[in-house]
């Protein structure tokens with residue numbers, strides 16, 4: 001049981017000290033280890049959200065702790081007037097994992113939004129870069145319902161009108177299209193600088209692209225001289241069973257952005273360019289005080305090497321399939337289907353009760369998230385095993401029961417609203 005007095009206190013503190021940019025915090029966590037979190041009352045939770053696809057190795061993994069401790073005791077920050085071995089090592093590793101080749105280049109920021117800000121600037125530089133007599137490219141295309149971040153630049157490429165509305169006017173030049181090959185064919189021309197694509201729309205509810213979309217997007221952007229920029233912030237670092245989700249399709253993009261899982265809990269983001277796209281930036285065009293700092297780059301390298309060493313790409317593929325199969329066979333009347341790839345999973349519900357399922361799960365000691373009204377999102381650590389999977393299924397089934405029972409209660413004839 002949660003101690004209501006302590007709960008009231010931290011909730012009051014939160015509302016006194018923090019801006020009201022988000023809904024009320026759901027719990028107060030004080031510690032994590034492996035796939036588990038502990039709250040201020042010492043209660044344990046199985047964490048199947050992973051800080052939103054961030055804690056790739058789970059909490060307080062020895063590799064993470066060791067890398068951060070050693071680097072903190074060695075060198076934490078020097079600014080980008082200088083190089084550091086950890087920064088160059090991570091850049092080389094990211095290029096290798098992404099298949100960016102010798103011509104690939106890396107820009108480091110500290111978050112997903114910063115990686116996408118850099119990508120937005122890359123698109124603008126490409127749009128203006130036709131110094132060889134070509135016409136300018138003022139247009140940028142992005143997909144409706146895709147999420148690319150909350151800063152003004154990344155909000156401008158995020159196709160969710162309700163998120164943009166309080167902050168109008170947006171940075172001009174961005175147009176949103178449906179995620180279909182037909183819509184892209186209709187929209188693209190030689191005045192498009194770039195197409196931004198989220199390969200699985202995580203925030204929108206783990207929604208995959210139509211079959212063949214990335215291949216067609218590659219052909220069409222190439223034919224029109226536009227950059228293809230893929231946002232791998234949620235899907236990258238092995239989450240979908242490949243290092244990056246675009247690799248399932250066999251295409252080569254012009255740039256990808258990464259963050260979340262690459263740091264395993266340390267804030268770091270990066271833009272990785274392929275081919276000529278890396279030549280677009282020139283001195284003075286972008287920068288960040290903390291970007292590529294020794295601490296973050298040392299940690300990210302250690303996290304990625306551990307993902308490689310422990311073969312967590314295979315684990316993500318296998319555990320993802322195992323989980324989806326088991327979830328679909330739970331026999332819950334609430335479950336419609338599952339979506340996603342690897343360990344980025346959306347559980348689609350038959351009723352808009354994802355919030356209630358998430359709250360019931362928390363009551364039962366399980367952390368998951370409602371990506372939208374009828375989708376529960378799972379993004380656990382990539383190294384979960386049978387123990388965590390079994391415990392998840394038990395707790396998730398109980399949460400679904402709780403909500404299904406309450407729905408039946410509400411479905412009595414005296415209730416004016418049919419929850420369906």
Ligand SMILES: *Cc1c(COP(=O)(O)O)cnc(C)c1O
Nearest residue numbers: 111112113147148149231233234
């Ligand atoms: C989380 C996310 C972002 C933004 O990353 P932040 O680190 O929150 O700024 C951008 N794109 C996608 C696809 C994301 O999932």
